[in-house]
Amino acid sequence: MTKNVMVTGGNRGIGLEIVRAFAKEGYKVLMACRDEESGEEAKQDIVGGDVHVIEMPLDKEATIVDPFVRAEAVFGPMDVVINNAGVLDKTSWEDVSGEDMRRSLQVNTLAPLTLIQQALTGMIDRGYGRIVNVSSGWGCFSEDMKGPLAYAVSKAALNALTLNIANHIPDNTDVTINAMSPGWVHTRMGGSDAPKTPEEGAETALWLGTHEKGGPNGKFFRDKDVVDW
Template sequence: MTKTVLVTGGNRGIGLAIAKGLIANDRRVIIGARDLASGMEAAETIGAEAVELDVSDRQSIQRCAEYIGPVDILVNNAGVLYDRRVLQNPGDFDVSMATMVHGPFYLIQQFEDHMRKNNFGRIVNMSSEWGSFSEGLLGPNAYGIAKAALNAMTKALSAQLPNNVKINSACPGWVRTGMGGFTAPRSPEEGADTPIWLATLPDDGPTGGFFRDREPLGW
């Protein structure tokens, strides 16, 4: 049976590269995008579907889930990056946490029951070495805080989900995107390799880990 994939923020950059790679693995791929027109345009270029989804809005998450139905593979890719000092700009903190922590949590909550009942699930949380304590937690302001929290959620939820519902965090590295900048050394396709691998893990694959270049990365 064909697996259904939802890639949030999948209309450009790494998200679009992940979506394209998963279609090549014979998956039904749905791109979640705040701007539905942009999502539909991107989806058409790779043979995917699109749904309007603002991951920072719980009602939008609920509407999305009702519209697309069960999901077997969830890639929490949508993100925001602010470079302003977070204590002087608390709104940056609120949006970052809503987008990169609360949104992934509520999406997981929406789809995990189907994954349990179907004895299969793959959840990939797109993180960053900037949210890693072992790497010095060097992420700018709210971004690093949110990614560290996302990593903590990945680890904590892995203990609550059955082993056949695998949840992992992925660091794509520094990638040439609108967020990463166009001087970055990696292409979107290179950044997408590890999350695609995690989204297609075999039954004996890892869960509750943090990976870069398919190798474990310290929390």
């Protein structure tokens, strides 16, 4: 049976390449993005594959839960969820506001949590599931949290969320949750000086979303290698 994968922020950059990669593997792909029009436009760039656009703004819980529930009603349960969407707020620590922090935490941390809460129980009940949280080296204590404050803190929280939830997944089920850093990627967020292509940035997400039974759980990866949090 064809597996379903939902990719947030799937209409551009790394997300679009993740969508393309899963489509090539024969998955039914739900491209979740802020507005349907931008998703449909991006979808035209994908030749073949079973790709469907889901409008899912990540600003608040209701705009995430309702589209997710409708998507599962139409397409069936999600086997894989890739929490790729993110926002990079470059405001300096001196000037960052509470609202700046709330926005970064909502998109980078709380929206992934909401999707995990929607998907994970069903995955455990069915005995199969893969959740991949696209994080960043800027959110790693091992790399000194060098990113802009709102971004670094929200990604560190995403890493902590990943590890905590992994501890609650039963050992006897084929369900995993992992985080990854795509590295410095040439996208609108990463900038033109970045050395990696979006295709290269998407490779680890595809690998974590399709690994065989007995694969990693609660780990943090870059280029398919485990790295410190």
